[in-house]
Amino acid sequence: MRSGSSRLIIFGVAVFICLILIGISVTGILSPVEALLSVPLGLLQGASSNVTNRASTVFNNISDYQTLQQRNAELEKALVNFQQEIVELREIKADYPRLSSLVGYKNEFPDRQYLAASVIGRDTTGLLRTIIIDRGTRDNLAVGMPVVTELGLVGRIFKVAATNAQVQLVTDLNSYVNVRLQKSRAEGSLVGTASGDLRITFIPLTDEVDQSDSVVTSGIGGKFPTGIAVGQLINSRLDDTNLFQEAQVRSYIDFNRLEIVMVITNFQPLDLSSFATATPAPGAVSGQ
Amino acid sequence: MGRYISLPLLLIAVILQSTVIPEIRIAGGGPDLILMMVLSWTMLAGLEEGIIWAIVGGVLQDLVTSAPTGTTALALVVVVFLSDLVLGPVSRNNIIFPPIIIAAGTAIFQLVLAILLTVLGHTVSISYTLSTITVPTLLFNVVLILPIFRIMGIIFRMSRPRRVTL
Numbered sequence: 204m205r206s207g208s209s210r211l212i213i214f215g216v217a218v219f220i221c222l223i224l225i226g227i228s229v230t231g232i233l234s235p236v237e238a239l240l241s242v243p244l245g246l247l248q249g250a251s252s253n254v255t256n257r258a259s260t261v262f263n264n265i266s267d268y269q270t271l272q273q274r275n276a277e278l279e280k281a282l283v284n285f286q287q288e289i290v291e292l293r294e295i296k297a298d299y300p301r302l303s304s305l306v307g308y309k310n311e312f313p314d315r316q317y318l319a320a321s322v323i324g325r326d327t328t329g330l331l332r333t334i335i336i337d338r339g340t341r342d343n344l345a346v347g348m349p350v351v352t353e354l355g356l357v358g359r360i361f362k363v364a365a366t367n368a369q370v371q372l373v374t375d376l377n378s379y380v381n382v383r384l385q386k387s388r389a390e391g392s393l394v395g396t397a398s399g400d401l402r403i404t405f406i407p408l409t410d411e412v413d414q415s416d417s418v419v420t421s422g423i424g425g426k427f428p429t430g431i432a433v434g435q436l437i438n439s440r441l442d443d444t445n446l447f448q449e450a451q452v453r454s455y456i457d458f459n460r461l462e463i464v465m466v467i468t469n470f471q472p473l474d475l476s477s478f479a480t481a482t483p484a485p486g487a488v489s490g491q
Numbered sequence: 492m493g494r495y496i497s498l499p500l501l502l503i504a505v506i507l508q509s510t511v512i513p514e515i516r517i518a519g520g521g522p523d524l525i526l527m528m529v530l531s532w533t534m535l536a537g538l539e540e541g542i543i544w545a546i547v548g549g550v551l552q553d554l555v556t557s558a559p560t561g562t563t564a565l566a567l568v569v570v571v572f573l574s575d576l577v578l579g580p581v582s583r584n585n586i587i588f589p590p591i592i593i594a595a596g597t598a599i600f601q602l603v604l605a606i607l608l609t610v611l612g613h614t615v616s617i618s619y620t621l622s623t624i625t626v627p628t629l630l631f632n633v634v635l636i637l638p639i640f641r642i643m644g645i646i647f648r649m650s651r652p653r654r655v656t657l
Contacts, residue, residue: 210572210576217546217572218515221561222559223561224560224563225561225565225611228560230562236558241555244551248509251507318576326557327509327556328558328563328615329519330624331556331558371557376613379615384647397616399519
């Protein structure tokens with residue numbers, strides 16, 4: 204049996220080692236080692252994830268059968284409505300080239316390039332909302348690249364190793380995305396909540412917030428491209444300060460069941476940090 | 492031997508924790524394999540080996556999350572130290588203490604981890620964590636600790652040299 208003092212010494216040494224590790228990890232000195240170690244871990248996660256996803260799919264298919272039947276009926280109804288809408292949109296599309304040439308509009312952005320990636324891991328703590336994907340610097344991924352699915356925005360890459368990368372989901376408490384309501388054009392800041400839901404904050408009081416309006420990225424701040432779908436408004440209310448409105452958003456994506464995502468590889472996020480170091484002008488507002 | 496066997500076992504646990512466990516989460520919580528294995532080994536082998544397991548398990552876990560390396564390790568070290576301080580070594584046939592230790596250990600671990608992440612600049616809702624993540628995790632851990640403690644007991648016995656009577 205160890206004495207109290209030797210226990211304390213062992214504990215003290217262990218705490219010291221951990222604090223040193225945290226210190227060098229936070230300063231980034233440990234990044235090459237972390238990146239190196241995460242390669243074999245990523246490979247093992249990929250293999251395990253494959254098996255888990257297959258098993259999960261089988262169970263989900265069984266349990267989702269009734270839901271799917273109901274959903275199918277709803278979709279058939281919706282399809283009828285959408286067909287009418289498609290006819291109208293085709294008309295608008297036919298008019299678009301002529302109108303755009305009339306106003307001299309030129310598309311400033313080249314076509315987006317996507318790289319598909321499999322989700323091979325999720326945050327183990329439950330406190331942070333992140334996923335790990337099986338692509339890394341070898342596939343020319345870089346920190347800041349937006350990650351999407353066909354249903355909309357997933358998040359952005361914030362840590363990248365040779366063969367895998369960590370993606371901060373938009374539902375994470377530390378995630379901020381500038382967004383716009385599609386009909387009213389009101390703008391706000393999309394943040395994650397502790398429960399994993401999405402909320403738009405800082406919507407000006409003067410802007411009209413239409414329930415069930417669609418939410419897309421606004422591109423303000425240069426961190427995300429413009430016009431990526433984010434979700435749909437559920438409800439809105441005044442925020443705690445009564446100076447702005449805030450609204451709840453339902454994403455089209457089930458973040459707990461993400462399996463394949465796409466990284467937009469040709470989007471270069473803007474670095475606005477140079478503005479932050481300039482002499483602050485009265486009334487200056489920080490960027491995204 | 493105990494300190495060397497920690498790496499492969501905890502490696503497997505971390506892989507399962509990041510791929511299989513998210514599929515069976517209830518609310519925000521699921522079983523914490525690393526915590527259960529580390530505390531089980533501490534109860535079986537004592538503080539010194541428990542601390543090694545905590546550091547190895549914590550660092551591996553930090554490699555697959557966005558937390559700075561060492562954060563989870565530090566939270567595990569605190570729990571291991573408190574566990575050994577309060578209880579000390581436990582027989583591998585004991586069925587009373589492991590559930591009690593894992594219940595208290597889960598709550599303390601989540602609280603320490605949430606505080607550490609907050610200090611390191613991450614936004615963490617401590618009240619939400621305790622109510623929505625800690626409670627289901629604690630229940631999972633209390634239910635699963637006995638089989639895991641049993642398995643760890645077998646591995647512990649195999650890792651120790653047998654006594655031979657001449």
